[in-house]
Amino acid sequence: MNSETSLHQRRRLPRREELEGIPWLAALQPIERERAVEELRVGDAQSGDFVCRIGRPITYWFGVVEGLLKMSSDNADGQTMTFTGVPPGGWFGEGTALKREVYRYNIQALRKSVVAGLPVDTFHWLLDHSIGFNRFVMNQINERLGQFIAAREIDRMNNPELRVARNLASLFNPVLYPGVGEVLRITQQELAYLVGLSRQRVNEALTALAARRLIRVEYGGLRVLDLAGLRSSEF
């Protein structure tokens, strides 16, 4: 396993192209955006790095600019339970930021990633001043609620093709993860971790989904051909 260094040390100002990967900036008025951009920081997370840990007081509202993170928690037995992957364009932790509490999940990089953070005070300032920001956050929370309900269904499925299909549909969610686009950069091993299946089984499932023309398998990633089909397909 990799070292568990935090990314908080090597923070830097976001580059222009990194700002373009932050979806909610477009919802802000110029003055609001100016302040947000001033406060935004980005950091590189190596594979295995923790972006935040359960129990630590919240400092930032985080989002993925590039790469892939996973959200998980540890149960009483010390077993790790993975909830979801977070691909580019995804922002998380609004609930905790709203209440200024401690992180309720571990967020760990599955691969080398670029993570952006907005200080929690600025997050609150935007909530107090920006209607566009409020809309974004509300929309985000609503969409995530739908995902968690879907996730409960997914957990009860024993058909691996279905599990993979539904999980992919979640990762390709254009509202929550607008940075993903047509191609999701994820290896079959990473997907196996997220879905909770062996890589072989994931490989089989992907081949089957490709045969149904729902996706196309590419080296180091997957191209979605039929998102609605991934959501609704039956086997």
Next chain:
DNA sequence: TCATTAAATTGTT
């Protein structure tokens, strides 16, 4: 820029 080599990822058993 190109050729060679190493590393990562995939497909299969």
Next chain:
DNA sequence: AACAATTTAATGA
């Protein structure tokens, strides 16, 4: 879990 085949990334001339 192991292996070969394929693709990408890194290196250096």
